[in-house]
Amino acid sequence: QLQASGGGLVQPGGSLRLSCAASGFTLAYSTIGWFRQAPGKEREWISGMRRNDGRSYYTDSVKGRFTITRDTAKNTVYLQMNSLQPEDTAVYYCASGDRTILSTMRMVRGYDYWGQGTQVTVSS
Numbered sequence: 001q002l003q004a005s006g007g008g009l010v011q012p013g014g015s016l017r018l019s020c021a022a023s024g025f026t027l028a029y030s031t032i033g034w035f036r037q038a039p040g041k042e043r044e045w046i047s048g049m050r051r052n053d054g055r056s057y058y059t060d061s062v063k064g065r066f067t068i069t070r071d072t073a074k075n076t077v078y079l080q081m082n083s084l085q086p087e088d089t090a091v092y093y094c095a096s097g098d099r100t101i102l103s104t105m106r107m108v109r110g111y112d113y114w115g116q117g118t119q120v121t122v123s124s
Contacts, residue, residue, distance in 0.1 A: 004094045007118030010084055014122070018079040020094030020115055027070060028052070031097050032077045033111055034068065036090035036120075043093070045106040047079060057102055062088075084122045091117040 006018040020032065031051045037043040047068045048057045056068045067080040077094065095111035104110045 002094055002096060002113055002115035004092065004115035004118045007092060007120045009121045009123065011124050012085055012122055014084050015080070015082045016084065016120060018081065018092055018094070018118060018120075020077045020079075022075050022077075022096065025096070026072075027075050027077055027096070028054070028072050031099050031105055031110075032068075032070070033095045033097065033105060034066075034079050035093045035095060035108065036088075037093070037117075038090040041090075043108055045108075048102075048105045049077060050100050050105065051098065057105065059106075081120070084120075086122045089120060089122050091119050093117045 001023045003021045010016055029051055033048040034046050035043050036046055046059050046062050047066055049068050049070055065083045069078045094115040096113045097111035099105045099110040
């Protein structure tokens with residue numbers, strides 16, 4: 001089971017840290033993906049951490065602003081989001097799977113378990 005949290009309302013230029021806590025399995029053995037879905041749009045992959053080696057990946061629109069990290073002791077993955085902009089407004093989801101090739105890590109169908117989503121709103 002995955003539990004996403006940390007969303008909220010933030011002004012443009014602000015920061016938030018999302019958490020994705022796992023129970024019942026070890027996150028480090030899974031590939032974790034962060035996705036977001038804005039109203040009227042498809043769910044899009046924004047970041048991922050590959051299982052075992054922990055290599056991280058980002059979509060271009062968040063590269064340099066978002067950072068994915070993993071705390072193995074807490075069995076939690078984080079998404080630190082800086083320099084947030086209104087276009088980052090969306091429901092954010094974390095998901096776990098076993099894909100290790102980036103092209104498949106970017107796919108919604110590449111994941112087996114999903115968190116419930118947390119709303120991020122960037123507005124002044």
